[in-house]
Amino acid sequence: MTAGPARTQADHRPAIQEEFHPDGLPMPQRFWAALAVAVSVMMAVLDGAIANVALPTLSQELQVAPSTSIWVVNAYQLAITVTLLPLAALSEIVGYRRVYVVGVAVFVLGSAACALSGSMTALTLSRVVQGLGASGIMSTNAALIRFTYPRAMLGRGIGVNALVVATSSALGPTIAGGILLVASWPWLFAVNVPIGLAALFLGWRSLPLSPLAKRRFDWVSALLCAATFGTLITGLDSISYGGSLTETVAQFAVTLLAGGWLLSRQVSASAPLLPVDLMRIPIFALSVGTSVCSFLAQMLAYASLPFLLQNGVGLSAVQTGLMMTPWPLATAVVAPISGRLADRYSPGLLGGAGLALFALGLLSLAFLPSAPAAWDIGWRMALAGAGFGLFQSPNNRAMLGSAPRERSGGAGGMLATARLLGQTVGAALVALVLARFGAVGPTTALLLGAGAAALAAVVSMLRLLPSTAHR
Template sequence: MQAQTLGRPDGLPLPQRYWAILTIALGVTMAVLDGAIANVALPAIARDLHASPAASIWVVNAYQLSITVSLLAFAALGDIVGYRRVYRAGLVVFTVTSGLCALSDSLATLTAARVLQGLGAAGVMSVNTALIRTIYPKAYLGRGLAINSFLVAFSSAAGPTLASAILSFASWPWLFAVNLPVGLVAALLAFRALPDNAHRAEQRFDVPSALLNAATFGLLIFAVDGFGHGQSPLVVGGLLAALLAVGTVFVRRQLRLAVPLLPIDLLRIPLFGLSICTSICSFTAQALALVSLPFFLQGMLGRSQVETGLLMTPWPLAIMFVAPFAGRLVEKYSPGLLGGLGLAMLAAGLALLATLPAAPDNVDIAWRMALCGAGFGLFQSPNNFALLSSAPAQRSGGASGMLGTARLIGQTGGAALVALLFNVFPANGSHVALLVAASCAAIAAAVSCLRIANTGVHAIAN
C-alpha cells in the first residue's frame, strides 16, 4: 500500500506508475522533437511550397513562439482545472494539428498549423513535471525527473539526426505524419493512466494576465531575434520600448495577485530563483553549441554533412547514459553540487572543442562531444529536482511552466547569439560561439554551486 501524506497517496502504485510515465515520455518527446526536427527540412519545404528560404524559417519560429507565449498560461490553468486535463487537451491538439501540418499545401497553411501545433505542445510541456511530481513517490522524484530531463535533452540534440533519417527515404510531410500513431497511443494512455491533482488552486483563470504574458514574451523573442539578425536599430529599439512598457504593466499586475500567472512568488524562493537562472544559462550554452557546431565541423574542420551528424551523436548518447544515474544521485547529494559539477564538465568540453587543432582525429572530436553530453546529463535532472521540490505542491503547475519557459528563453537567446556572432565575426563566428558557450556554462556552474548552502534542499514542500 502506498504511504499517505496529509491524507493523499504518495505517488501512483505500480504498474499504473509505469503507464503514466510512458504517457509523459511519448508526449514530451514529440513536443520537443518537433521544435528541432523541421530545421533540416526547411530547404525542401521552401522548394516544394514555392517560398523563399527566409520565409520558410517561420515554420520553425511559429512553433517556438506559440509555445513560449502560452506556456505559463497553460501551467496556471493546470493549477486550476487539473494537470491531466491540460495535458490531455494538449496531446489531442498536438496530434490533430500534426496531421494538418502534413497535409499543408502552402507556407501560410503550414505556418498556421504550426502555431496550433505549438499550442498543443505548450499544453503538454507546461504541466509535464507537475504530473511527474504526482506520479512518483517523494523518495523517487529524482528518478522521475531524470527520465523527463533525459527525454528533453536527448530529443533536442537528436532532432536533426532523426529528421535526416526520415528524409533519407520519405518527403518532409512525414516528419509531421509520424506523430499521428504515437499521439493516438499517448492520448489513449493519458485518458486511463494519468492522476488528478492532489491540490487545486481556488482562483479563477486570469485572462488579462495571460494576454499580457503572451505580449511580453512575444516582444522579447522578436527583439532578441531582431538584434541577433542585425535588424535596424530603430526597429529593435521600438520592440524593446514596447517590451518595457508591456512588461512593466504585466509585472505590476502580477505583484498584486496572491497566485500570479508569472510565478513571482516562487522566484522569491532563493533555491527556485537560482535554479531558474542556472537553467537559462545552461540552455543558452547548449543552444550556442548545437547551432554553431555544424558550421564549425563543416566550415572549419572540413567534415561532411554525414560526418557532422555522426560526430555530434556522442552528445545525446552520453546524456542517455548519465541522466538516469543523476536522478539517483540527487537522492543522496546536493543538486547544487551535482549541477555545478555537470556544468563544469560541459564548460570544459566546449572549451576543448573550441581549442581543437586544425586537423583533429574523429576520436578527438567524439570524446569531447561525449564530455559535453555527460556534463549536461549530470546537470539537468538535479536542477529540475531542486526547482520543482522548492515550490509548494499546490504551485507545481507554475513551477513546471517556469521550468519550460526558462529552457525556451535560453534556447532562443542562444540561437540569437549565434546569429549575432556570425554577423560580427564572419570568418570564425562558429569558433567564437563555442567559446561564448563555454563561458555561459561556466557562469551557470558558479550559480549552481551557490545552491549548495541552501538548507532543506532534499525536503519537498507540501
C-alpha cells in the same frame, strides 16, 4: 488558495482513477502514467528536430525562399513561448491532466493539418496550432511527473524524462532523414498522428489526479505575459537577422511596458501567473538562474558547432551530424544516473560539478585542432554532453521540489520558460557573433558558451550555502 484532495477531476475520470494519491501513484499505474508523459514529450521534441532538418526540402517543394521557410520553426517556438506560463497557471485551476489531454489532442490536429497543407501559409498556421498543443504538453509535463512519482523517487522520474528528451534529440535528424528518403515531406507531420493518439489514450487512462486551485484565471495577465515574451523573442530575432533599428526598439519597448504592467499585477497575487512568489524561494530562484545560463551555453555551442566542423574542419553535413551525436548520447546515459543521485545529494553540488565538466567540454571544443581525428572530436562532445546530463536532472528536481505541491504548475511552467529563454538568447548571440567575427565566430561563440557554463556552475554552487541548501 487551493482546494484539498476532495476537489479533484475524479468526476471526469475512469473508475480506476477515483482515488487521489498525495505521494505518487502505485504500480502499475505509475508505469503507464510515466509512459504517457514520455511518449508525449518524445513526440514534441522529435517534431522540433524533424522540422529543422526538413527546411531545405520545404523551401524547394513549396517554392518559397529559405528565409521564409524558417517560419515553420519560428511559428512553432513562438506559440510555445507565449503560452507556456498562462497554460501552466490554467492547469493549476482546471487540472494538469485536462490541459495535457487537450494539448495532445490539439497537437494531433495540428499535425494532421500540417500534413494536409498545400502552401507555406497554411503550413505556418498549422505549426502555430501544433505549438499550442506542444505548450499544453510542456506546461504540465513537470507537474505530472511530480504527482506520478513518490517524493523519494522524484529525481529518478525527472532523470527518465531527461533520457527521453536527449534520446529524441539524438534520433530526430536520423528519423527525419529516413522519412524523407522513402516518403514525401507531409509524412514528417503525419507520423505524429498515431503516436499522439496513443499518448492521448494512455494519458486519459493513467495520469494522476491533482488538487484544483480555487481562483479564477487571470486573462489580463495571460495576455500581458504573451506580449512580454512574444515581443522579447521577436526582438531578439530581429537583432539576429539584422532587422531595422526602429522595429527592434519598438519591440523591446513593448516588452518593457507589458512586462512592467505584468509584474505590477503579479507582486501582490497569492498564486501569480508569472511565478514571482516562487522566485522568493532562494533555491528556486538560483535553480532558474542556473537553467537560463546553462541553456544559453548549450545553444551557443549547438548553433556554432556545425559552422566550426564544416567550415573550419572541412566535414560534410552528414559527418557533422555524426560527430555531434556523442553529445546527446552522453546526456542520455548520464541523466538517469544523475536523477537517482539527485534523490540523495545536493543539487548545488551535482549541478556545479556537471556544469564545470560542461564548461571544460566547451572549452576543449573551442581549442579543437585544425585537422582532428574522429575520436578527438568525439571525446570532447561526450564530455560536454555528460556534464550537461549530470546537471540537468538535479537542477530540475530542485526547481520542482522547492515549490509547494499546489504550485507545481507554476514551477513546471517556469522550468520550461527558463529553458526556452536561455536557448533563444543563445541563438541570438550566435547570430551576432557569427556576423561580427567572421571565420573565428564559431570559436568565439564556444568560448562565450564556456563562460556561460562556468557562470552557471557558480550560481549552482550558491545553493550549497546554509540559507539555500535545504531541499
